[in-house]
Amino acid sequence: MKKPLLSIDEPEPKKAVRADRPPTEGFATIVDGHFKSEFDTAEAAEVSGRKLKTAYPMLQVQVYDAAMKVRTLLS
Numbered sequence: 743m744k745k746p747l748l749s750i751d752e753p754e755p756k757k758a759v760r761a762d763r764p765p766t767e768g769f770a771t772i773v774d775g776h777f778k779s780e781f782d783t784a785e786a787a788e789v790s791g792r793k794l795k796t797a798y799p800m801l802q803v804q805v806y807d808a809a810m811k812v813r814t815l816l817s
Contacts, residue, residue: 765808772804772813791816 763777764770769787770780773794781787784805791803795816804813 764806764811767808769808770806772806774802777806788816 765777765780768780768782769784771778771787771791771794779787779790781790784807787805791805794801795803803816805816806813
């Protein structure tokens with residue numbers, strides 16, 4: 743299979759985010775102890791976490807603040 747060539751105008755592909763390392767900036771949702779999605783604001787992370795919690799109440803969902811390195815449990 744041939745790989746597509748990148749032109750100079752196209753940005754480099756984004757580097758893959760490692761799920762076993764916490765993010766260094768912004769906010770993230772943690773589902774059952776695993777980092778899932780990253781967000782720019784705490785409100786966006788909380789909204790996403792609450793949607794998961796209402797759809798699947800058995801999950802343990804937390805919001806992680808990378809700047810302060812604090813996890814907040816959503817109930």
